[in-house]
Amino acid sequence: MHKSNISIDVYLDDQKVPEQIKWKASDSNADMEQIAKAMMVAFWxxxxxxxxxxDLWTKDMMVDEMADFYYQLLMTMADTFNRATNQPELSAEMKEFAKDFMQKFKKSQLQQNQ
Known part of the structure; x- marks a missing residue:
């Protein structure tokens, strides 16, 4: 059996707020650690x-970046759900929710900036 490792290093400030997140996967083609502004890891x-x-995010993660992050996560979760369950209709509903979510976020940002 092949073993693969994913390592995650979280650098914290004095108040234990993440300042930097670095990760590396043993089976990745990347030679160096990758830097991330946010991460979500889930286990069943x-x-x-x-x-x-x-769920962690760094101090410099902007609100619009967080919305994009969630939108992309929702879309990829819908794809994963479809592959795992063969439920294309439910996957499509999840994607519609993600699109609606992003539209509402953008609308709220426009209202805040007026």
């Missing part, structure tokens, strides 16, 4: 039937 505990997750 089959015994407890519950999701365990880690």
């Amino acid at each position: 505990d089959g015994a407890d039937k519950s999701a365990l997750r880690i």
Whole structure:
């Protein structure tokens, strides 16, 4: 059996707020650590039937970047859900929600900037 590792280093300020996130995957083509402004990691505990997750973002993550991050996550979760369950209709609904979410976010940003 092949083993693959993903390592994540989170650098914190004095108040334990993330300042920098770096990660590296053993099976990646990238030679160097990758820098990220945000991360979400989720695990499924089959015994407890519950999701365990880690959500972190750095101080310099902008609100519009967070909205883009969530939009992209929602879209890719819909694709993953479809591949895992073969439920294209539900996947399409998730994508419609993601599009609606982003439209509402952009509208709220425009209103705030007026």
